[in-house]
Amino acid sequence: MLMHTDRMDAIASGEAGRQGRPAVQLDGVTRRFGDSIALHEAWLKIQPGEFMTLLGPSGCGKTTLLNLVAGFLETDSGEIFIEGALVTETPAHQREIGIVFQNYALFPHMSVANNIAYGLKTRGIDRKEIARRVDEALALVKLDGFGDRKPRQLSGGQQQRVALARALVIKPKVLLLDEPFSALDKNLRGAMQVELKQIQRELGVTTIFVTHDQGEALAMSDRIAVMSAGRIRQIAAPGDVYRRPADRFVASFVGDVNVLTGCLVERRTEVATISIGDMRLEVPAPPLAQAAIGDVVDVFIRPEHLAVTSGSTPGSLRGTVTTQVFQGDHIDLYIDVAGVAREPVLLRAPGIAALSSCPVGTEVGLTVRSDDVVAFLPEASS
Amino acid sequence: MTKRPFLGWFVSPAGLVALGLTAAMAAVFQFSIRTYIPGSLEVGGFTLQNFAAMLRPLYALAFWNTILLCFETAAFTLFLAYPLAYALVRTRSSAVRSFILIAAVTPLFLGEVVRTYSWMIVLGNNGFLNTLLVKLGLVERPVQMMFTAGGVIAALVHVTMPIMVIMLAAGLSHIDRNCERAAESLGAGPIRVFLTITLPLSMPGIVAGFSTAFAWTFSAFATPQLIGGGRVSTVSTLIYQLGFSSFNFPFAASLSIIGLALSLAVIALLRQATRPLERLASAT
Amino acid sequence: MKRSPAVMALRWSGRVLVAAILLFVLLPGIVVAVTAFNDRAILAFPPQAWSLRWFWRAFSYSDFGRGFWNGLTVTLWASSIALVVGAAFAIAIHRYTFVLKSVLEGILLSPLIIPHYTIGLGVLILASQTGAGRGFPLVILTHVLLVLPFVMRSTFISLENLDSRLELAAASLGATPGRILLTVTIPLLLPGLLSGWLFAAILSFNEFTATLFVSSQATQTLPVAMYNYVREFADPTLAALSVIYIAVTALLLSLANAFLGLEKILNVDAH
Numbered sequence: 023m024l025m026h027t028d029r030m031d032a033i034a035s036g037e038a039g040r041q042g043r044p045a046v047q048l049d050g051v052t053r054r055f056g057d058s059i060a061l062h063e064a065w066l067k068i069q070p071g072e073f074m075t076l077l078g079p080s081g082c083g084k085t086t087l088l089n090l091v092a093g094f095l096e097t098d099s100g101e102i103f104i105e106g107a108l109v110t111e112t113p114a115h116q117r118e119i120g121i122v123f124q125n126y127a128l129f130p131h132m133s134v135a136n137n138i139a140y141g142l143k144t145r146g147i148d149r150k151e152i153a154r155r156v157d158e159a160l161a162l163v164k165l166d167g168f169g170d171r172k173p174r175q176l177s178g179g180q181q182q183r184v185a186l187a188r189a190l191v192i193k194p195k196v197l198l199l200d201e202p203f204s205a206l207d208k209n210l211r212g213a214m215q216v217e218l219k220q221i222q223r224e225l226g227v228t229t230i231f232v233t234h235d236q237g238e239a240l241a242m243s244d245r246i247a248v249m250s251a252g253r254i255r256q257i258a259a260p261g262d263v264y265r266r267p268a269d270r271f272v273a274s275f276v277g278d279v280n281v282l283t284g285c286l287v288e289r290r291t292e293v294a295t296i297s298i299g300d301m302r303l304e305v306p307a308p309p310l311a312q313a314a315i316g317d318v319v320d321v322f323i324r325p326e327h328l329a330v331t332s333g334s335t336p337g338s339l340r341g342t343v344t345t346q347v348f349q350g351d352h353i354d355l356y357i358d359v360a361g362v363a364r365e366p367v368l369l370r371a372p373g374i375a376a377l378s379s380c381p382v383g384t385e386v387g388l389t390v391r392s393d394d395v396v397a398f399l400p401e402a403s404s
Numbered sequence: 405m406t407k408r409p410f411l412g413w414f415v416s417p418a419g420l421v422a423l424g425l426t427a428a429m430a431a432v433f434q435f436s437i438r439t440y441i442p443g444s445l446e447v448g449g450f451t452l453q454n455f456a457a458m459l460r461p462l463y464a465l466a467f468w469n470t471i472l473l474c475f476e477t478a479a480f481t482l483f484l485a486y487p488l489a490y491a492l493v494r495t496r497s498s499a500v501r502s503f504i505l506i507a508a509v510t511p512l513f514l515g516e517v518v519r520t521y522s523w524m525i526v527l528g529n530n531g532f533l534n535t536l537l538v539k540l541g542l543v544e545r546p547v548q549m550m551f552t553a554g555g556v557i558a559a560l561v562h563v564t565m566p567i568m569v570i571m572l573a574a575g576l577s578h579i580d581r582n583c584e585r586a587a588e589s590l591g592a593g594p595i596r597v598f599l600t601i602t603l604p605l606s607m608p609g610i611v612a613g614f615s616t617a618f619a620w621t622f623s624a625f626a627t628p629q630l631i632g633g634g635r636v637s638t639v640s641t642l643i644y645q646l647g648f649s650s651f652n653f654p655f656a657a658s659l660s661i662i663g664l665a666l667s668l669a670v671i672a673l674l675r676q677a678t679r680p681l682e683r684l685a686s687a688t
Numbered sequence: 689m690k691r692s693p694a695v696m697a698l699r700w701s702g703r704v705l706v707a708a709i710l711l712f713v714l715l716p717g718i719v720v721a722v723t724a725f726n727d728r729a730i731l732a733f734p735p736q737a738w739s740l741r742w743f744w745r746a747f748s749y750s751d752f753g754r755g756f757w758n759g760l761t762v763t764l765w766a767s768s769i770a771l772v773v774g775a776a777f778a779i780a781i782h783r784y785t786f787v788l789k790s791v792l793e794g795i796l797l798s799p800l801i802i803p804h805y806t807i808g809l810g811v812l813i814l815a816s817q818t819g820a821g822r823g824f825p826l827v828i829l830t831h832v833l834l835v836l837p838f839v840m841r842s843t844f845i846s847l848e849n850l851d852s853r854l855e856l857a858a859a860s861l862g863a864t865p866g867r868i869l870l871t872v873t874i875p876l877l878l879p880g881l882l883s884g885w886l887f888a889a890i891l892s893f894n895e896f897t898a899t900l901f902v903s904s905q906a907t908q909t910l911p912v913a914m915y916n917y918v919r920e921f922a923d924p925t926l927a928a929l930s931v932i933y934i935a936v937t938a939l940l941l942s943l944a945n946a947f948l949g950l951e952k953i954l955n956v957d958a959h
Contacts, residue, residue, distance in 0.1 A: 092856070092860060093859070093860075094856050094859070113859070114856065114859035114860055115858075115859040115860070115861075115862050115863055115864055115865075115868075116862070117860070118862070119860050120860060120861075121856070121857060121860045123853045123856075123857065125851065125853065127851055127853035127854045127856070127857045129854055129857075129858075129872060129876075130854075130876070131875050131876060140858065140861050140863070140871070141860075141861030141862050141863075144858075144861055144862040144863045144864075144867060145862055188857070188861070189860070189861075192861055192862065194860075198860075408783070408784045408786070409865035409866070409869075410865065410866075410869070411780060411784055411786060413776065414776040414777060414779055414780035414784075415776075415777060415780050415786065415792070417772065417773040417776060417777070418773050418774070418776065418777035418780075418792060418796060419792060421773055421796065421832060421833065421836060422792050422795040422796050424814075424829060424833070425795055425796070425798070425799070425807075425833050426795060427814055428807065428810030428811045428813070428814045428833075429802075429806075429807075429810050431810050431813040431814040431817060432806060432809055432810040432813060434813075435813050445816065484709050484712065487702065487705050487706050487709055488706060488709050488710070488713075491702070491706040502945060504706075504710065505945065506938060506941055506942060506945065507710055507713055507714055508713060509941060510717075510934065510937055510938050510941055511713065511717075513890040513891070513894060513937045513940075513941065514894065514930075514933060514934060514937060515893075515894025515895070515896055515911050516894075516896050516897070516911075517894075517896050517911045517914045517915050517918070518894075518911075518914070518929075518930045518933050518934070519716065521720070521914070521918055521926050521927070521930060522716035522717060522719060522720040522927075522930060523716055524918075525716070525719050525720060525723050525927065526715065526716050526719050531719075532715075532719045562712070562713070562716065565713060593695075594695060594698060595698070616800075619800075619801045619803075622803055623802075623803035623804050623805065623897065624897075625804070625805055625896070625897040625900070626896055626897065626915060630915075630918060630919075639803075640803065640805050640897070643805055643809065644805065644900075647809065647901070653809075653813060656809060657809060657813065660803070660805070660806040660809055660810075663803065663806070664802060664803065664806055667801070667803070668801065671801065
């Protein structure tokens, strides 16, 4: 199934169709640390110009994967290709990749200009050309005139721009970003995300971005590879990862989600019917391939996909509002739905109307569109 | 790319040096089981006679005295060095910190001879302390301080002080101040905070400092030789005497071997004995 | 913020205690300094008349001059050799695993706990057995053994503080391992290497016990010459020499403190 979505994306991407070969390709790459498997048979194709995010909690193997692509780690098995060339045995310094570390790793004993020039000097480019390209890179990251400063004289955001310029100035085949925003404060983070995305699109550089922040991943990526426990769980466009998670892990890691208890009523090839209380929903069938009719299933519903109706609407779930949380542009309602959810169900109502229409204690009905629902087998049996 | 670039270049010179050191130590071992030929630098056949001779009271006493001297020195050094290290790490004035640091560390680089010599002037019968005591009317005649174990210890404490301060300060500086603040917030007064938090947490530094002071004292030669003046005999002074007065290198070598084994054993025991304390410190 | 009288009393008694201990540390130096200007030829305190003549004697006594130049020769060679050997080895143990790694490390660090006279004796016996003379190479070898652990330690601490991502970044920018070593690793280790060298040099220059065993009349260093002097004469010449010694050492350390930060070198930096 993973291969399936990958191929569909490849066909959808016009650029990939023109060039025909992925910018980065991992064929069954495995890496162990002692007894533990940090990365288990990763298969991944990244198209030229694509912004691919590796998303997952710490320890999921995303940084291992990045280090393998960079050449900082060696694979135990499997092959890595960059622009079609086999690089599994190629040392890091010959791979022509650019990398921005979490702490930027700027050379503290060199000026900003010398930091940026470093990769050009290793390539034996002549002085004039280096100076020109350093200035160009500084302009690209809006740091004109900062060349003579030392890294420690710069703010966190400026240091990050230098790190980006240093990585990009060598015109890398792939740009690797290792949680580059986590050291920035929140206000700066949003601005840097937009800027980075702009630069990336402008230069069309293939990018692998590692993060544990699903918001960042959804906002910036062309595609996301969700990882957990050393495995890639799903590779898909942000919208698909969000609306059509491949498994329980992806469903609960990306975005907020309610888990309700339902029951499998009927199953066909593509679509299965489930019931939650009086509510009937059609969900994708493949994740429930192992379930029998009548089995209990976990139904995943996003808070913003639930809607409030009057308590007596047929085919809705009935519950009682227990808490209201004002969030500025929306209201979070926590609703007790007896029988189908152990914890109160979270409903995200846009605007502020719900503040007055659904005070605490109100009996409400909940509805949801079938398109926005996925179901999986309960944890123990999956 | 090789996975370990320059490994050979990095390791082989060190390997050569290690080989030299090993050869030197092997030479000591080898000499320790050779027969001494009086009046000659050549040595005879293999024998265990040297080690048997060490059971004589003269030598057994020298070993005992040396270990006692080392313990006393290390203990006094610890008591004097701890407040200094504490002040060094905790003072807020950078001038005070620099002063303590320079004052405490300079003696480390003066070498044993200069420091021992200065203590000879302090402790001598016409020296600083005796003149002071007589002038103050505390004593009528100068007190004998040179050529006594007390004098040797005073000088040795001074010799081992810097390294102890450095090791204690290293330990103290790595203590998370928030632990102390937490204890304070829970109602502990300054003394209680010190006894229940700071002291246990500085245990690794104390153990390291104490064993280093012990080893250094064991190794000291100029101080017991010059201030002890032959009346305080330690393993080091005996070895030198045997080697350079009677040229009995085999016996000097066997004394070295036993001395080394003994000091290693004491240090190992010390580490072992203080291990529960360290665990306590790490658990706190 | 007001503090209780008990806390203030504790603070002040702490300050007095620290001052008293500092006095103990500084006392011999002060006494030596005063003695050095004593005109009379015995070690008595306080001096009755003042003079600089012991300083002139310290400079003119030929054993001291020879000892100084011998010591400088030995020190420069030993600490420089130790720097190259020790730093390279520290990098290897920090980065790589290899056969006999911990054995080699243990051997090279052992001079920290093996008494200097044992090492001196060992080198002496080794030299006599192999027929090597008691020349400078022997003294230099002994000093290399003794100061190597300090260089290794100082380099190792710097390596611990070196962010390995800097080297990864350099590699990603196309630098070969050799280039990374020259343009990133060594420049960033430089303060640690310098302080390690300085430490080694000062320790080597002052080393006495092992040198006493392995040096001859022709190769004796300053501390050995000083020791021999004390055994023969009881005049304040050595006090004068000690004053110069203390002044130069304190000056060097103050410089090291100002430029490199002693706290960092000694790993007692609380901040």
